[in-house]
Amino acid sequence: MGRIERSVGVALLAGAVLVGGGLSGTAMAAGSTGASVRASAQPMLLNTITPTTGSTVGVAMPISVVFTDPVAPSARGGIERHMKVTTSVPVTGAWHWFSDTRVDWRPKGYWPAGTKVTLDAELAGVSDGHGRRGVHAYRHTFTIGADFETTISAPGHTMKVTHNGRVVRTMPIDAGSKAFPSWDGTMAVIDKQRWVRMTSCSVGITCNPSNPNFYDLTLPWDVQLTYSGTYVHYSTGDPSPGHGEGSHGCIHLSYANAEWYYDNVKEGDPVTITGSPRGKAAGDNGYADYDLSWSQWLAGSATGAQTA
Numbered sequence: 602m603g604r605i606e607r608s609v610g611v612a613l614l615a616g617a618v619l620v621g622g623g624l625s626g627t628a629m630a631a632g633s634t635g636a637s638v639r640a641s642a643q644p645m646l647l648n649t650i651t652p653t654t655g656s657t658v659g660v661a662m663p664i665s666v667v668f669t670d671p672v673a674p675s676a677r678g679g680i681e682r683h684m685k686v687t688t689s690v691p692v693t694g695a696w697h698w699f700s701d702t703r704v705d706w707r708p709k710g711y712w713p714a715g716t717k718v719t720l721d722a723e724l725a726g727v728s729d730g731h732g733r734r735g736v737h738a739y740r741h742t743f744t745i746g747a748d749f750e751t752t753i754s755a756p757g758h759t760m761k762v763t764h765n766g767r768v769v770r771t772m773p774i775d776a777g778s779k780a781f782p783s784w785d786g787t788m789a790v791i792d793k794q795r796w797v798r799m800t801s802c803s804v805g806i807t808c809n810p811s812n813p814n815f816y817d818l819t820l821p822w823d824v825q826l827t828y829s830g831t832y833v834h835y836s837t838g839d840p841s842p843g844h845g846e847g848s849h850g851c852i853h854l855s856y857a858n859a860e861w862y863y864d865n866v867k868e869g870d871p872v873t874i875t876g877s878p879r880g881k882a883a884g885d886n887g888y889a890d891y892d893l894s895w896s897q898w899l900a901g902s903a904t905g906a907q908t909a
Contacts, residue, residue, distance in 0.1 A: 645724065645733040646670065648702075650741050652868060657746040660711035661789040662869025663890045664720055664741075671701035673730025678903035680704070683727050683735075688909040689717035697893070697901040699885035707890045707898070709906070711871065712745040714765065718909075749870045751833075751862075753852060755783055755877040758843045760833075760852065762862070772858040773843025776877060777850040781806070781814075784850070786881030787873040788826040789888035790866055797823040797832065799851075804830040806849060814849070822859035824866055827887040833872070835859035850879075 646669035652658045664686065672680060681696045686706055694708040712718075719742045724735030753760045755776035762770045777783035798819045802808035807815050816838075824833040833852040839845065842853040852874070854862060871891065881892040890898075899905060 643733045645727070645729045645735045647722075647724075647739075650720065650722070650739065652743050654741045654743060657744045657867070659789060659867055659869030659871065660714060660745055660748050660750070661707075661787065661871035661888070661891055662712070662745075663705040663707040663789070663888055664718070665703065665705045665888065666722070668702045668704075668729070670729065670733060671731065672698075672704075673701075676728055676730030677704070679727055680724070680729070681902070681904040683723045685721045685723070686907075686909045687719045687721070689715075691908055692716065693906055693908045695899055695902045695906045696904065697884075697890070697898050698903070699901070703885060705885075705888075705890055709895050711748070711891075714745055714748045716745040718743050718745065745869075746867060749866060751866070751870065751872040753872065753874045755785075755874060757876065760854070762865075770858075770861065772854055772862075775839050775842035775845045775848055775853040776874070777848050777879070779878075781849040782879040783848070783852065783874055783877045784827060784831055784879055784882040784886075784889075785874050785877045786889060786892040787871050788831070788882055788886075788892075789890070790868050790870045790872060791825040791828070791887045792868060793824045793863055793866065795823075795863075796821055797825075797834070799830075799832075801849070804849070816849070822854075822856075822863040824863060824872075825887070826872055827882050827889065829882075829886055831882070833859070833862060 648667040648669050651665045652662055677698055690713055692708045692712065694706055696704050696706050698704045719740065722739040725738050727735040748765050750763045751760060753774060758773055758775060760772045760774045761768060796819055800817045801815050809815060818837065820834050820836060822835050826832060831850055833854060835856045836853045839847055839853045842855060882889040884890050884893050
């Protein structure tokens with residue numbers, strides 16, 4: 602997941618459909634269009650739109666649009682009005698600007714399972730307030746899958762998983778230590794990988810091998826919750842979790858439970874951690890959009906709530 606390379610004057614969107622251009626997959630302007638954009642030298646580009654078009658995601662997955670260059674506050678309303686969200690069932694939601702380059706759309710509550718979602722980003726000719734204008738329109742579609750929710754009690758050392766409201770598994774876990782507590786709050790799954798190399802240096806803990814908190818491990822069944830490095834995974838240093846507080850902020854499962862969870866969880870499924878003293882993750886630390894209350898969410902919108 603994440604950003605992919607782009608060429609000057611051409612927006613590349615992960616899995617987007619270029620409206621009118623007949624391209625799917627990685628969308629790119631061709632021939633004369635690209636030449637005219639380069640000649641003007643002022644295109645408004647997008648780095649990414651997530652989730653990937655055609656994908657099935659969880660009920661807490663936002664639509665997240667990342668611009669290559671900053672958008673002026675005065676231009677946000679115009680851009681929001683040209684990015685229309687439509688759904689197969691009525692859903693009330695809103696855009697929220699986390700920064701001058703990232704804007705997300707989420708419902709007031711979670712998406713209803715089974716909802717079909719379309720984003721029509723009619724950005725051709727739309728200004729970013731800094732002299733750049735959009736050069737294309739894009740259509741992005743995805744589906745909300747089953748309601749697969751995870752609730753973790755850090756002090757209780759338990760993790761409960763529900764599927765469409767029914768408890769399907771309760772597992773022992775270990776969360777972060779007192780020195781390195783886990784994030785509280787709700788984080789939508791960003792991604793999952795079979796193996797991830799985890800190092801204390803990469804997350805700013807220590808790069809000194811002599812430090813007792815140093816680690817450099819490649820571990821299996823990794824479900825990513827934050828950009829800052831929070832995962833649900835198996836740890837060789839904590840093979841039988843349920844009684845300790847020894848992680849550096851991640852959630853540890855046994856090997857069998859970690860494999861089961863990896864096999865069943867998907868991008869956008871909500872994971873809620875309670876009872877940790879660290880506080881909530883920032884909303885843009887991955888897809889922790891639901892760590893903001895609805896009033897906080899609307900405070901970052903130029904156009905307010907809308908029913909798709």
